[in-house]
Amino acid sequence: MTRFIVEADGGSRGNPGIAAGGAVVIDADSGEVVAEVGVFVGIATNNVAEYSGLVEGLRRARTLNPSAAIHVKMDSKLVVEQMSGRWKIKHPDMRELARQAHEIIAGASVTFEWVPRDLNGRADAVANQCMDRRASFG
Numbered sequence: 001m002t003r004f005i006v007e008a009d010g011g012s013r014g015n016p017g018i019a020a021g022g023a024v025v026i027d028a029d030s031g032e033v034v035a036e037v038g039v040f041v042g043i044a045t046n047n048v049a050e051y052s053g054l055v056e057g058l059r060r061a062r063t064l065n066p067s068a069a070i071h072v073k074m075d076s077k078l079v080v081e082q083m084s085g086r087w088k089i090k091h092p093d094m095r096e097l098a099r100q101a102h103e104i105i106a107g108a109s110v111t112f113e114w115v116p117r118d119l120n121g122r123a124d125a126v127a128n129q130c131m132d133r134r135a136s137f138g
Contacts, residue, residue, distance in 0.1 A: 002068035003028035006057040009075060009123035010041075010049025013131060019044035020136075021053025022126025025061045028071065033122070035060045037138030038130030044093070050076040051097035053127055054083070058104045060138070069109040075120040080112045 005028050010021035019042065025035040039056045041049050054074065061070050074080050081087040082098060089095045117124070130136065 002065045004034075004061045004064070004068050004070050006054075006061050006070055006072045007074075007120055007123040008050070008053040008057040008072060009120050009127050010046060010051070010053040011124070011127045011131060012044060012046040012049050016043055016045045018042075018131050018134070019046070019049040019052075020127050020130035021049045021051070021056060022123045022128070022130055023053045023057025023060065024122045024126060025057060025064065034064060035138060036122075036126050038126050038133070038136055040130050040134055040136045047076070047078060047091070048093050048097065049127065050074065050079050051094055051101070053123060054079060055097055055101050055104065056138075057123075058101055058110075062104055062108065067108075070105065070111075072110065072112045073115045073120065074112070074123075075115055075117040077114050080114045084112050
């Protein structure tokens with residue numbers, strides 16, 4: 001069975017400010033990066049940007065292989081806890097993005113893990129490239 005790791009992150013310069021999400025899809029067995037995707041959000045909060053990176057990373061992983069198991073790593077404890085169902089989602093924008101993420105992963109084997117910020121550098125770099133470009137890519 002194919003297994004992917006999705007490292008996702010997001011950032012906002014100003015919170016709210018110029019915002020983007022980024023994700024890196026990795027083949028869990030080989031460690032090879034198989035995709036990088038950046039999503040430019042415009043003006044938004046950091047949390048909305050984090051969710052946007054997650055949604056695009058999940059979308060890309062499911063496009064690459066709809067039956068793959070996915071392990072998500074993020075440095076946003078909020079997003080990890082909310083997506084795992086342990087914390088409520090009160091903000092309407094985040095609720096909508098979480099709904100999209102759940103729709104994308106419906107029927108898939110997906111786990112979520114919080115990681116320290118210094119272990120999420122690849123996804124952070126993609127989000128920053130996207131903010132610099134002010135355009136989505138990947």
